[in-house]
Amino acid sequence: MMKPLHEDWIAVIIAFLTIALVCAGLHPALPKFASWNNSAALWAQLSRAELLLQAGVLFLWVLGSLLLARALAKDLQPVKLALSLLGIVVISLLAQLITSNRLVKDLGIEVVLFSLLLGLFISNVLGVPAWLKPAIQTELFIKIGLVLLGANVLFGDVISAGGLGLLQSVIVVFAVWYFTFWLCKRFGLDDEFRMMISSAVSICGVSAAIATSGAIEGDNRKLSHVISLVLIIAIPMMLFMPYIAAWAGMTPAVAGAWLGGTIDTSGAVVAAGTLMGEEALKYATLVKFSQNVLLGLAAFFISLYWTLSKKEVSAEQKPGLKTIWERFPKFVLGFVLASLLFSFVLPPAVVSTAKGSLKELQTYWFALAFTCIGLETKFTDIFTMENGRPAIAFIIAQLFNIFFTLAVAYLVFGGL
Template structure:
């Protein structure tokens, strides 16, 4: 079965016909993602470039220093080879990828530089939003050449990033920190996901958008939306809309919730659990926890990591549900193990394998050696994916009148999330 969405419109189909594929996309990202991890563990550690800067002189001396430009070039060469291998394995045009990937990478670096500005960083505007905005700006003001359009391997880039994301989900750290965070994560994720799903169905939102929206608001924001879209072969336009909602609503929550907690007289522990369970991006959780104090920051991080642990399990459950219900566009079959395995998104195996490897098989010294490089590569693949999404998406499709209902559903679900998480956090951490 092909892993890409059957709902892709003619406008987004590659103009250059693909060759015969060697592997489907999901197995390709497992192979490539684990290969990246394996190469890192055997000594090929790609240095993470620095993108943080305060002013023009700092930009020239840090981001555009000779050493940093070499690091950026090394990342480009490494990801270029991986992208070409992905095109070859999946039967996409290697020629189009060879021509188009450098353009996508250049736009991505621009997004990372913008996101690295201290003023914008203090607002916790993440690189993926700049990637999406740059892609939308170009894709909506000019006609893309066929070779560039054919090189937009959005799902490939996203899923490689998801496999690498598994290296940051360390079960041992969370279990050592205590079980309360996991208990809260389970209660909050299950209840908020169900309520978000119920609200979305009441508002007659389509199934794809409902699943992505419910996962984003209940689990861990951007990563959960991406994983869900991969599990159900969701429309990239709907994914970009959900992620825009996550990133936009995270900003006022990040700034206002610490002061609301102070006004209510909450303890640092309850405050941290509340922040970690409701704010949908890890960066915003860290920023908000820092505003509330060191103790709140620690608890908020533990709770957020606890929710991140559930990502793989949630994606698995969603994919099984999608298979049983026949919502993937294929007529429902008898739900045998064979049918589930055929439709199961194999990239989840790469995510779980990476997480288990880094949680239980590697020493702390080994992890410290490679984690910075892999974290940087993970963020880079996500940013590459969102430049691609922006390039192939019409801006008007994101914010037309039909998208008001998902907005209302997201805000209502987030409101419930804020209330239920506060109640659970109070009883567990008071």
């Protein structure tokens, strides 16, 4: 009898099956909300007949993926899974409805933040009912989303935009990662927290924390803690940094490179860059994109280090290639393969046609994942876990990131 597949392989299979279907011409019509700013406009949104159909398509698409995942894992419970998933999808769609409000939209706050906050509200105020728990598959949702993210990280875009963004990203990632790792050690945090916080601050926030947690088989509670910190700290950075850049008289190139190199979520980077104008947005996106490209490479080396570390194996049992392969997170391999596929293999026409749908699906997988994170997290734990030491270390490391990245942005893009 065949053994159940590992969750990493299941995520890769589902993601590449999704890619194959979309490249073959299947573009699911997912729910979209137009901007609204009053009750009449809100009702006009909710009363659209196609909205119910689009929501049904989303539900069936995710349900089909989950049923396949459960079948591969030898744990199929279709009725309980469908009922639970329906609740999670409704919560995620409510988060999207909130973010389509004109005021919220102008601030550039992402749907994943409200998905997290709604999940936190239910978990901490109302309590999570038993029927809602079967489809809480946080890691699976995130891993599928990360593999799909690879389809939108094209090496050609970075090369054509020039090497300055990649140069800044390499300098910042290495310096900030090692500083944060050292700082977390000074705060007495364990190695799992040190790895996840260092990657989140230095590389690309949520995605980096998730990839790192997968590489080291980290504690889910610690991962949820780090993700919550990333999303919460990103909000004031997104709101205030553009005005600081304007007050300091930064050029659009320097300002954009600074924003893209420090703000930890892609949506917040775009929102902050938009406040600075088209040119600043271009540089912010370039630098953020360059950091995303480094994600797969960083996850590989973190996995390699963790596997070879004395903390993981005894001195008498040095791991070989088989051990390294077994412990290496397969979803990172899926991310890299998807990026290579869309960068160098598929025809440009197929890439341009498929990227939009894959981006939408990736966003929904992440939104569902953050809803699940909220449902599994106690809000009080965010600043009370381990007496608040992870939160304090994260904030100090982010402050270092802000000032160090600003200096590098001036050196690389300011002509100093």
